[in-house]
Amino acid sequence: MSSPAEPAFRFSLEHTDRGTQARVGSWHTPHGAVATPAFMPVGTIGSVKGLAPDQLLQAGVQMVLANTYHLALRPGADIVAELGGLHRFTGWKGPMLTDSGGFQVFSLARLTRLDDEQVVFRSHIDGSLFELSPEKAVRIQEQLGADCIMCLDECPGHDVPEERLFEAVDRTTRWAIRCRDAQARHDQALFGIVQGGTNRRLRERSAEALRSLEFPGYAVGGLSVGEDAAEMYQTLDWTVPLLPPDRPRYLMGVGRPIDLIEAVLRGVDLFDCVLPTRNGRNGMGFTHGGIIRLRNQVHQRDERPLDEKCACPVCRQFSRAYVRHLFLANEMLGPVLLSWHNLAYYQQLLSDLREAIREDRAAEFRSVQLAGWGASL
Amino acid sequence: MSSPAEPAFRFSLEHTDRGTQARVGSWHTPHGAVATPAFMPVGTIGSVKGLAPDQLLQAGVQMVLANTYHLALRPGADIVAELGGLHRFTGWKGPMLTDSGGFQVFSLARLTRLDDEQVVFRSHIDGSLFELSPEKAVRIQEQLGADCIMCLDECPGHDVPEERLFEAVDRTTRWAIRCRDAQARHDQALFGIVQGGTNRRLRERSAEALRSLEFPGYAVGGLSVGEDAAEMYQTLDWTVPLLPPDRPRYLMGVGRPIDLIEAVLRGVDLFDCVLPTRNGRNGMGFTHGGIIRLRNQVHQRDERPLDEKCACPVCRQFSRAYVRHLFLANEMLGPVLLSWHNLAYYQQLLSDLREAIREDRAAEFRSVQLAGWGASL
Numbered sequence: 234m235s236s237p238a239e240p241a242f243r244f245s246l247e248h249t250d251r252g253t254q255a256r257v258g259s260w261h262t263p264h265g266a267v268a269t270p271a272f273m274p275v276g277t278i279g280s281v282k283g284l285a286p287d288q289l290l291q292a293g294v295q296m297v298l299a300n301t302y303h304l305a306l307r308p309g310a311d312i313v314a315e316l317g318g319l320h321r322f323t324g325w326k327g328p329m330l331t332d333s334g335g336f337q338v339f340s341l342a343r344l345t346r347l348d349d350e351q352v353v354f355r356s357h358i359d360g361s362l363f364e365l366s367p368e369k370a371v372r373i374q375e376q377l378g379a380d381c382i383m384c385l386d387e388c389p390g391h392d393v394p395e396e397r398l399f400e401a402v403d404r405t406t407r408w409a410i411r412c413r414d415a416q417a418r419h420d421q422a423l424f425g426i427v428q429g430g431t432n433r434r435l436r437e438r439s440a441e442a443l444r445s446l447e448f449p450g451y452a453v454g455g456l457s458v459g460e461d462a463a464e465m466y467q468t469l470d471w472t473v474p475l476l477p478p479d480r481p482r483y484l485m486g487v488g489r490p491i492d493l494i495e496a497v498l499r500g501v502d503l504f505d506c507v508l509p510t511r512n513g514r515n516g517m518g519f520t521h522g523g524i525i526r527l528r529n530q531v532h533q534r535d536e537r538p539l540d541e542k543c544a545c546p547v548c549r550q551f552s553r554a555y556v557r558h559l560f561l562a563n564e565m566l567g568p569v570l571l572s573w574h575n576l577a578y579y580q581q582l583l584s585d586l587r588e589a590i591r592e593d594r595a596a597e598f599r600s601v602q603l604a605g606w607g608a609s610l
Numbered sequence: 611m612s613s614p615a616e617p618a619f620r621f622s623l624e625h626t627d628r629g630t631q632a633r634v635g636s637w638h639t640p641h642g643a644v645a646t647p648a649f650m651p652v653g654t655i656g657s658v659k660g661l662a663p664d665q666l667l668q669a670g671v672q673m674v675l676a677n678t679y680h681l682a683l684r685p686g687a688d689i690v691a692e693l694g695g696l697h698r699f700t701g702w703k704g705p706m707l708t709d710s711g712g713f714q715v716f717s718l719a720r721l722t723r724l725d726d727e728q729v730v731f732r733s734h735i736d737g738s739l740f741e742l743s744p745e746k747a748v749r750i751q752e753q754l755g756a757d758c759i760m761c762l763d764e765c766p767g768h769d770v771p772e773e774r775l776f777e778a779v780d781r782t783t784r785w786a787i788r789c790r791d792a793q794a795r796h797d798q799a800l801f802g803i804v805q806g807g808t809n810r811r812l813r814e815r816s817a818e819a820l821r822s823l824e825f826p827g828y829a830v831g832g833l834s835v836g837e838d839a840a841e842m843y844q845t846l847d848w849t850v851p852l853l854p855p856d857r858p859r860y861l862m863g864v865g866r867p868i869d870l871i872e873a874v875l876r877g878v879d880l881f882d883c884v885l886p887t888r889n890g891r892n893g894m895g896f897t898h899g900g901i902i903r904l905r906n907q908v909h910q911r912d913e914r915p916l917d918e919k920c921a922c923p924v925c926r927q928f929s930r931a932y933v934r935h936l937f938l939a940n941e942m943l944g945p946v947l948l949s950w951h952n953l954a955y956y957q958q959l960l961s962d963l964r965e966a967i968r969e970d971r972a973a974e975f976r977s978v979q980l981a982g983w984g985a986s987l
Contacts, residue, residue, distance in 0.1 A: 279880075279935070283942040286927065306908070307936045316913055316931050324927040454651060473778050533685070536693055550663065550701040558656070558685045565660040 242380075242422045242449055244269075244481050247418070248494050251593040254473065254500035255586075258483050262328040262380040264320065264584035265295075268587060269481065269502040272493065272579045273298040273330060273512060278307065279323040282510055284570040286324045286575070291546050292573055293580030296328040298505040301373055301383075304336035306356050310376035318378030327371040330380040332485070333370045333412075333426075336454070339388040347387070349404060350492040352370070369410035375418045383452060384412040386426040391459035398430045399438075406442040413446055424483060426454040431464045433471045440475035451476045453501070457492070466495050473500040478505065490582055490606070492521060494599050497586060509579050516560045523606040525553070527571060545577030619757075619799045619826055621646075621858050626807045628970040631850065631877035632963075637858050639705040639757040640797050641697065642672075642892045645964060646858065649870065649956045650675040650707060651887060655684065656700040658948040659887055661953070668923050669950055670957030673705040675882040676758075678750055679714035683733050687753035695755030695836040702815070706756040709862070710747045710789075710803075716765040724764070726781060744788035760791040760829060763803040768836035774809045776815075780973030783819040784873070784921070790823055796815050801860060803831040808841045809849045817852035828853045829860040830878070834869070843872050850877040867896060867959055867983070871976050874963060890949035893937045897955065898979075900986035902930070904948060909934040 243261040250256065260267045273290065274281045277300045281289060289297065299319055304310060319329055335352075338344065342354035342363075351366035367467030370385035385408050386400040396484045405428045416423050425443035443451065453472055456465050469484070476482050483503035484496050493504055509519060518525045520540035525532070527539075538548035540555065547556075547570045559567030582602070589598035620638040625634065637644045651658045651666065654677045658666060666674065676696055681687060691813045696706055712729075715721065719731035719740075728743035747762035764778040793800050802820035805884045806812030820828065830849055833842050846861070853859050858882035863875050870881055886896060893904045897917035902909070904916075915925035915931065916960045922945045924933075936944030959979070966975035 278939045278941060279932070280941045280943040283946060285923075285943065285947070285967070288922070303939075307939055312911060312931070315911055316929060322929070322932055322935075324932070400910060534692055546662075546664070553694060553701070554685070554689070555699055555701070557657070558699075562655045562680075562684055564655060564657045565945065566657040566662065568661060568942065569946070570662070 234395070241420050242430060244450070244479065250498075250590045250595040252419075253498040255498045255590045255595040256500060256502070257587045257590045258481070258502060260502070262273040262296075262422070264326065264328045264380050267295045267328055267503075268584075270493070270497045270583055270586060271295050271503055272583050273503070273505040274533050274556040274572055274576050274579075275300070275505055275507045276323065276325070277507075278303045279313075279319060281572075281576070282514065283572055285564070286326070287442045288546075288573055289325065289576070290327075292577040294327075294576060296330060298330045298332065299323070299377070300334070301331045301370065304331075304335035304339070305373050306335060306358055306378060308348060310373040314376035314378070318376075320378065328381070329377040330381040331374050331383065333374070333376050333383040333385040334365055335370070335383075336387045336388050336486070338365055339604065349407065349593050361604065366414040367408040371412050371415040371417075371423070375421065380422065381422045381424060381450070383450075384409045384423060384452055386428055387453060387577075388458075389430070393429070393430075395432060395435075398428075398432055398435055402428050402435050402439045405439065409443055409446055409448075412428065422449045424448055424450040424452045426452040426485070427472060427476070428455045429472075431460050431468045431575050433468075435466060436472045437475060440472055444477060448480070450483060452485050454485045456484065457487045457506075462492065462495075465492070466499070469499040469501065476500075490579070491603070493579075493583065494586060497590075498595055498599060509575035511573040513575040516567070517572065518556075518571055519521055519575050521605050523608070527532070527553065527557045527560050527567070529557075539574050540569070540578060541565065543574065543578060543581065544573050545581075547571075547574040547577070570572065618797050621827070623824075623856065625968050626880065627875075627967045627972040628916055630875040630972045631773075632874045632967045632972040633802040633877060634964045634967045635858070635877070635879060637879070639673075639799070641705045641757050644705055644880075645961075646825045647870070647874045647960055647963060648672050649878055649960050650882040651953050651956075652677070652882055652884045653700065653702070654884075655680045656690075656696060658949075658953070659891065660942070663703070664952070665923075668700070669954040670961065671704075671953060672957075673707060674702050675707045675709065675758065676700070676754070677711070677714060678708045678747065678754065679711035679980070681708075681720070681749065681754060682711060683735055687750040687785040691753035691755070695753075695862055696756065705758070708751045708754050708760065710760040710762040711742055711753070712747070712760075712763045713765050713863070715742055726784065730898055745787040745792040747794040748789050748800070752793075754826050756798065756825070758799045758801060760801050761786040761803055761852070763805055763831055765805070765832060765835075767806070768807070770807075772809060775805075775809055775812055777846065779812050779816045782816065786820055786825075790825070799826045801825055801827040801829045803829040803862070804849060804853070805832045806849075807832055807843045808837050810845075813845060813849045814852060817849055817865070818917075819855060819857075821921050827860060827960040828857040829862050832863045833861065834864045834883075839869065839872075842869070843876065846873055846876040846878065846927070856948065867956070869947045870956075870960065871963060871979060874967075875972055875976060886952035887949040890952040893948065895948055896932075896952050898982050900983040904930065904937050904944070906934075916948070916951050919956060920951065920955060920958065922951050922958075924948075924951040924954070964975075
């Protein structure tokens, strides 16, 4: 293992849009470079649902996220480590990121105790008791072996009182220090996570504290948790400028195509979200012309591809009528194909956006996309 | 459309094993040649569950079967025709075969009336009433547009009295004549189906009558419906020699790897079965060492591929431990990967068997495979 972290990771900013904060860069990791802004599909338990790694590559995916919480419960981080780490275990050879598990502990598990030392919770699978501390979150992520790992953060709900939010921000900072100190592997980039809800003062407090800790990259957490889009964009307006410009900025758990564009225009470089795959499994397709619902009768005899402007493997081979038929017959291939296309759509959107930024037309790109989508974002 | 059927189809027998009835051949169809003996995966409603056409090709699949009954109910043969036929609809460019729908009408649907004219039944999906006659079975299959289509046959259960079996054999012959007369497209090969259960006299009666009708190929139906393996092999011993040696012979709905070998050694050229995909979805893998059950604890830390002698895309990329993890977590990719491997295993088995036949060692091949499988067939 090399030390310190920086040599294995290099973030090169290549161009910043003339009219917005949007920027293109290249982020080098031990498993390859990522052209930013980039979108990571979510492979919760080490599989982007229904899709093999080759299919992800064909969709243009550069980097994949996996959930520490789920993997720690099943099969267990020790088993993944024994089997050679996430890359070898899942067959995905490119860059990977794991979250800290914090978000799921606070949203999915049954929380038993939370104090400065650690959080104690019960598994949503079988109710068994687990403990997660900053040190343990780092240790687990070192066993999993992704390229980029996250500090454990406290993720309070959207509507908690300001005092609770304040407490969570400061605890997140204290935990970030402990995560940094606990890091033993230096071939992984450990990101700090800015919290603070939609409160400007708290976002500033969080960003300032974490910035002094000199992480190689920064995430914005605690958004897309129930606030409306305007509040999210407003919070980004306040928060992103406080993050060091020479490090990647990752907006966690976001989002819709319009959210990606709005956030990129505010200087965000990295995203993850279940939306393209989850909605794909439910019959909703993303296209240049807006959202389509494949179960609708209107597609029964529709020979067109899902998206006439898309050149993905799904759009090259299959009609809307066929994908609709698969959904109506509850065939597994329906969710597979629609997830696959949706991921390709997201990747193409960001690829086009990167090109627009290079040509200083990011704001125009947003307008053109919005016009294409019409009422459906 | 060319006429008559023969020019579009050519079955070239290339070699017959010295010690058995096993033979290798090449069957030319409008959508390409099939090296026989061959195994067709089942794409019931126009999709081999979970797998895209490219994945089938990578598994070595040459020809795919689709079920007329299911497609006629949903989306409807007229819609498939309007969308350009099965090849265009499903994206599978190679040879295809449709069954007549008879088997499902007699096993899956609720039968309402059966007489010489037609069979009336209720859909298993929504109870709606359908009629199927020999003419209609051909018409539907012409709309679907597979390369190879089947005469409507009557498929009585395994344990019916001999008089019922007799009646079914003669009705199947009368229906075969009507199917032949109804055929309007001549770019499809229409196969006759020999019935007669495990009754030697009835099999002879059926084969003789159908043989005089000069079909371009013959199927053996009514097996693998509950009789034991020895009875099935015995019935093949009686039946296959009665089929014209210069036409392909198709054993419908069979079966286990050992059944394929035993039937090939008796002169069968073509198979279909849901076993590799259905069992794959349920966590059962076929390997050179016999059957493995992926949910078993024993695979928890097993870094080996599903089958150490297999070079399929699944075995090249994933461990048993990973596939087991996917099954335990109910991840869609588990059934996808195991179905994919199982199909590759079947294709490789038949490819190896073809090579063994060419080298006059078919019986030895059977012994070697049996020894490898051990107790689990």
